[in-house]
């Protein structure tokens with residue numbers, strides 16, 4: 001699968017509003033501060049299904065600061081923090 | 095493998111799969127109660143094995159492995175899964191076949207692991223579990239096509255229904271009979287992100303071909319979650335659950351604890367009647383029975399606590415609790431998953447420290463382990479209740495809403511929690527600095543727990559706890575008894591015998607050190623055996639003040655004596671000391687096991703002693719000044 005830029009700039013998973021469906025356009029961990037070795041966060045995200053082409057939608061938001069978020073990824077539900085959701089580039093679906 | 099060889103050593107299969115796919119339920123269904131728990135040599139993760147018997151009567155050893163999403167291990171739990179399937183353990187060959195367990199309602203992540211496992215070159219059977227739930231959601235899977243595309247046998251199972259694993263047992267028997275012919279070399283190496291993407295594409299191709307209808311999403315789960323993950327209702331519900339749990343830990347456990355207490359007393363009396371007075375009788379009654387009994391008495395509380403934890407885990411709620419608390423606990427730098435170990439520590443820090451294994455990051459895990467003993471465990475309660483009965487007048491406060499004793503008890507719990515959070519805050523800003531481990535946690539669909547699995551889980555916890563009481567704690571209690579009994583009192587002694595023993599000498603040597611915090615020599619001496627286990631100090635105080643009796647009678651008379659002989663500042667100081675003091679060899683020994691060395695238990699001991707001394711000093715000085 002080719003990784004193409006979303007048409008409306010660089011939208012990230014943490015910027016999606018609740019209920020807005022989208023597809024994953026790419027994983028770019030350089031946007032995230034992490035203690036993990038390089039490449040590790042990207043691999044973990046792929047293992048948890050956050051890979052190009054996956055359908056995602058934010059279902060629930062935590063407290064406080066609407067963080068962490070629970071997202072539906074294809075057929076499963078994943079909890080992650082907004083700080084790391086920043087690594088996931090998304091394309092909103094109409 | 096020849097028939098002869100298998101008569102000696104049954105073939106071994108390992109269950110591997112994502113968390114929450116029903117591995118434990120499947121393990122229980124395959125093995126029934128023929129299971130045992132041990133530790134892997136050199137690591138702290140428990141090794142659960144059992145025996146299954148196939149329809150043709152063939153015995154197979156089954157190994158339950160911690161759930162994982164990949165063979166690139168991230169936590170100590172997952173390292174065990176990787177090392178077992180790769181056959182990396184020195185004393186143990188790799189399994190003869192792997193049973194990959196997949197949740198049929200959620201195939202994508204599960205199949206990704208299967209695709210990765212195929213590179214191991216070992217025979218694989220895919221168990222498509224939760225077929226009942228998949229049917230209910232209208233999910234259609236072409237099993238034959240799936241088997242053809244994956245190149246492994248695929249068996250639908252329902253682990254929680256009787257007869258739901260019959261097909262799997264058939265297939266296991268068939269596979270282990272032909273193991274030798276199907277062995278291949280291992281081609282697994284840690285996948286790069288490019289390879290991981292390739293695996294995913296392979297899975298997408300399989301799904302497109304084999305899943306004819308993906309069915310409905312778990313709508314009930316999503317509806318329940320709009321309430322249970324709600325910032326207000328969700329937290330409210332969580333605290334209600336916790337409240338109920340604490341209530342139950344104390345209320346439900348009270349009657350069985352009294353029974354155990356009575357049985358221990360009865361056993362002591364019986365030994366007293368059959369053995370002549372002397373060292374052996376004292377070793378048996380005061381050393382072993384009293385010592386091991388003081389630990390075993392917590393079994394009911396630990397079982398009630400684990401009952402709640404097992405049920406909450408099986409339903410899928412524990413992951414929600416971690417979600418709800420992640421940000422709040424993040425305020426002091428802790429991971430949402432630290433919630434479970436800390437919760438367990440209110441009953442006993444030992445299971446709490448062990449529960450920290452699920453935290454992936456080493457710094458997060460260590461920070462959680464280091465603060466777990468600050469949670470008010472139930473061993474502190476006998477001391478708290480004794481001192482409160484002796485020194486806190488039963489007056490109504492806050493306009494008669496609560497009694498002063500209850501308020502003091504609450505303050506002691508709160509002091510434990512607040513100090514734990516403060517220590518975590520400091521640790522995460524000094525020794526364990528750095529960003530937190532990412533969350534990335536699956537929220538499984540809600541499921542009804544299966545009574546058989548809960549019962550077997552409780553049974554296993556009880557066995558592990560009692561085994562520890564019968565080994566480590568048993569040995570420690572004998573050592574403590576020797577320290578407190580030898581040398582014996584000289585002829586014409588005026589003080590109780592412990593006064594002349596090694597423990598008495600140590601206590602007297604410590605006396606000048608403890609004088610600034612207001613402890614008389616009696617407390618100093620009681621704290622020496624009290625280092626082994628907190629509640630032991632109560633019994634020792636009874637001996638020192640030459641009281642007879644045990645249980646509640648001792649408690650009542652001791653409270654009266656203490657009220658007459660200690661000052662109020664001393665009592666406050668001892669309460670403050672007990673909030674922090676690391677008086678539990680069982681906890682220190684489990685921390686040593688979990689961290690593989692003496693360094694962290696030593697740090698824990700040092701920082702808790704320092705806190706205890708400081709708090710007791712402040713409490714004593716302030717109280718002396720005011721009164």
Ligand SMILES: Nc1nc2c(ncn2[C@@H]2O[C@H](COP(=O)(O)OP(=O)(O)O)[C@@H](O)[C@H]2O)c(=O)[nH]1
Nearest residue numbers: 114115116117118119224252253408541543544
């Ligand atoms: N409906 C249904 N529930 C199941 C099945 N197998 C397991 N469960 C439930 O799924 C939950 C998680 O199972 P568990 O064995 O703890 O999963 P593990 O994390 O893989 O060990 C429990 O509540 C089980 O009762 C199944 O075949 N059908």
Ligand SMILES: [Mg+2]
Nearest residue numbers: 114117118119
């Ligand atoms: Mg399990």
